[in-house]
Amino acid sequence: MASPTKVIITGAAGRMGKRLVSLVQESPNLQLAGATEAKGHPGLGRDAGDIAGCGPLGVSLVSDLATVLQQADVVVDFTSPTVTLGHLTLAVQHKRAMVIGTTGFSPDEMKQLRRHAESIPCVQAPNMSVGINVLLEIIGKVAQALGDDYDLEIIDAHHNKKKDAPSGTALKLAEALAAAKNWDLEETGVYARHGIIGERSSKEIGIQTVRAGDIVGDHTVLYGGPGERIEITHRAHNRDPFARGALRAAEWVVKQPPGLYGMADVLGL
Ligand SMILES: NC(=O)C1=CN([C@@H]2O[C@H](COP(=O)(O)OP(=O)(O)OC[C@H]3O[C@@H](n4cnc5c(N)ncnc54)[C@H](O)[C@@H]3O)[C@@H](O)[C@H]2O)C=CC1
Ligand SMILES: O=C(O)C1=N[C@H](C(=O)O)C[C@H](O)C1
Numbered sequence: 001m002a003s004p005t006k007v008i009i010t011g012a013a014g015r016m017g018k019r020l021v022s023l024v025q026e027s028p029n030l031q032l033a034g035a036t037e038a039k040g041h042p043g044l045g046r047d048a049g050d051i052a053g054c055g056p057l058g059v060s061l062v063s064d065l066a067t068v069l070q071q072a073d074v075v076v077d078f079t080s081p082t083v084t085l086g087h088l089t090l091a092v093q094h095k096r097a098m099v100i101g102t103t104g105f106s107p108d109e110m111k112q113l114r115r116h117a118e119s120i121p122c123v124q125a126p127n128m129s130v131g132i133n134v135l136l137e138i139i140g141k142v143a144q145a146l147g148d149d150y151d152l153e154i155i156d157a158h159h160n161k162k163k164d165a166p167s168g169t170a171l172k173l174a175e176a177l178a179a180a181k182n183w184d185l186e187e188t189g190v191y192a193r194h195g196i197i198g199e200r201s202s203k204e205i206g207i208q209t210v211r212a213g214d215i216v217g218d219h220t221v222l223y224g225g226p227g228e229r230i231e232i233t234h235r236a237h238n239r240d241p242f243a244r245g246a247l248r249a250a251e252w253v254v255k256q257p258p259g260l261y262g263m264a265d266v267l268g269l
Contacts, residue, residue, distance in 0.1 A: 005251050006033035008072040010087055011059055013043040013051050015161075016078035016101065019243040021052035029251055034068030037061045038083075038164025058100050069094045074250045080163070081105045083164050097256075100124040101242065117260040121253045126168025126261040128245030132219065133263045139173060139221050139232065140180025148202060150225040152177050154212045157210035157218040164190065165209040169219050177221070191259045217242075 007024050011017040012035035024030045035048035041063070049057030062068060065075070065087055074097040077084050084102040091098045098117070103126045117124060127133070138156065143152060154177075154259060156170040178185040190204045200206075210218075217236040220230060234241065249266045263269075 002029075003158075004029055004031040005074060005254055006031050006072045007250055008032075008034035008036065008065065008068055008075045009048070010036045010065060010075060010077045011038075011079040011083070012048050013037050013041060014078060016239055016243060016246075018052040019239045020046050020076055020078070020246060021057070022054040022244050023240065023247055025049060025052075025054050025057055027182060027247060028245060029156050032057055032210075033072040034061050035059050035061050036065050036068070037063060039063045066094075068095055072096060073254045074099060076101070078102055078246070081109050081148050082208065085109060085116075085170070086113055087123075088113065091122075092116050092119050095120060097121040097253045098123075099165070099246050099251075099253060101126075101128055101246050103170075104164030113126055114260060118258065120258050121256040122259070123249040123253045123260070123261045123263065123266060125245075126172050126216075127219075127242065127251075128263055129234070129236060129241035130245060130267060131236075131241065132169055133267055133269060135221070135232065135234055136172065136176050137220075137264070137269050140176050140267050142221075142223060142230065143180050146223050146225060146230070146259060148231075150223040151200060151202065151206075152181075152204075153206040153208065153222040153224065155208045155210065155220045155222065156216075156228070157212065157215050159214050160211050162211060165211070166207045167209075167219070169217070170207050170209070173209050173221055195252050 009020045024032045043051050043061050047056045048059045077087050077098045078101040154170050154173050156167040188204050190206050220233040222231045252266045
């Protein structure tokens with residue numbers, strides 16, 4: 001049997017980090033080689049498995065990724081945009097692969113990410129679930145088949161701790177719809193409506209945000225036409241579909257040449 005892929009989880013005490021640590025521990029193909037948290041985090045020095053709730057794993061949380069990078073093949077990062085870009089710089093310096101799940105990058109940060117990620121094997125996707133990535137393959141075709149009489153709207157619903165809006169997934173869904181319609185999303189994306197805004201133009205993609213309670217992550221693509229509508233909804237019941245996708249990407253990416261990949265590449269879609 002091949003030796004397991006050695007994985008570092010950054011943000012290991014976060015909502016995604018804890019599930020990633022637990023699922024690495026369950027996989028015979030993966031080994032936890034390190035776990036990091038922010039400077040000053042109360043979990044630093046504690047066992048990552050204890051924090052994740054799966055029992056001790058013999059890996060303590062550290063704050064400096066550089067100190068553990070040498071012992072790993074791949075870094076899996078679900079933190080925040082500036083933190084991720086710092087981790088990416090280190091991964092490039094140490095020639096380690098990376099899986100990036102963080103969302104909320106500004107256009108300029110995305111440019112930086114693309115530039116740096118080209119020099120290592122790197123997977124970046126705002127949603128690592130199989131369901132959303134299959135949805136991304138079909139929503140443009142549905143829009144094309146329905147034609148110009150159908151208005152396009154996207155709704156994302158997430159927990160009240162989420163920092164970015166709209167979700168990274170909602171933006172990716174909007175990009176897929178815009179590409180299928182041959183529209184520029186900069187011109188056609190409508191992110192808020194309020195007051196006397198007049199009739200809806202047929203050439204727009206509405207992208208609406210709901211934040212409430214502990215909703216894990218729901219996305220709906222709505223095609224509204226004369227006398228009927230289609231709604232395609234994906235609901236995550238828990239964070240495991242994202243974490244399983246990220247770990248599948250981690251196993252896959254260490255075997256790839258340098259370059260920036262998406263989940264469609266990982267899943268062979
Ligand atoms: N691509 C996907 O499938 C998914 C993406 N996400 C994205 O992942 C990101 C994280 O989401 P959550 O886990 O819900 O957030 P969270 O806030 O629960 O976790 C982030 C963790 O990163 C830690 N952190 C901050 N600075 C750090 C540093 N310098 N070094 C190491 N750790 C540091 C924080 O202390 C926190 O524990 C968000 O951008 C979210 O949108 C979330 C779920 C799925
Ligand atoms: O912050 C979250 O929780 C999630 N974020 C991702 C996004 O912004 O698209 C994916 C998922 O829906 C959960």
